[in-house]
Amino acid sequence: MDMDQLKRQAAARALEHVRDGMKLGLGTGSTAKHFVELLGEKVAGGMKVVGVPTSEATRAQAEACRIPLTTLDAIDRLDLTVDGADELDPALNLIKGGGGALLREKIVAAASDRMIVIADDTKWVDVLGRFPLPVEVIPFGLAATQRAMATAFAQSGVSGQMGLRKGRDGHVFVTDGGHWIVDAHLGRITDAPHLAGLLSLIPGVVEHGLFIGLASIAVLAGAQGIRVVERR
């Protein structure tokens, strides 16, 4: 079974948690894309749900699938968000933002009663950090922000190269919110909650890709089948 089939399996399992009438956060990325597609089939079959997309890409896909959409301004809370991740650890802390959607993803996840993470099992790690940590920043004062980030890394016992993300066209990658992304190659983030707190204090940092305490369930698809992990 190839990676894409595993992602679809995880998405299909998460879909079992969706009930008629739910308000859903719709994630971004190649795994969440399967969930949106499968949800679209349910909606075509008569299921009544409403979704809040976490990116313009997901909005376009959800609209094409005819999934009714709303905004966080129009509703109070979401029942459930289903989203992918770049890495997840045994505490169900995550690294997200490989696709650049981390800011809206975190706003939506934080407004949800539950978040289910769907992934192939290669994303599971003992310690976060093998995947470069995306940090969404304001373009103004980039060098000062990166210096403050380096200090936060040192205070958290990590270090590594930082790189401004470029798009496929070679230009600086710009997020849906009009910001830039610095990818930090840290290797092992031994205290992710501590680093998350420090990064959140930096004025030029809009948001970072550490999702601490937001995911309630992970659905991991691998060659041996599906493993469901619940946050303790």
Ligand SMILES: O=C[C@H](O)[C@H](O)[C@H](O)COP(=O)(O)O
């Ligand atoms: O910004 C992108 C998101 O955080 C994605 O959920 C994450 O990068 C995982 O994407 P994929 O399912 O394509 O590996």
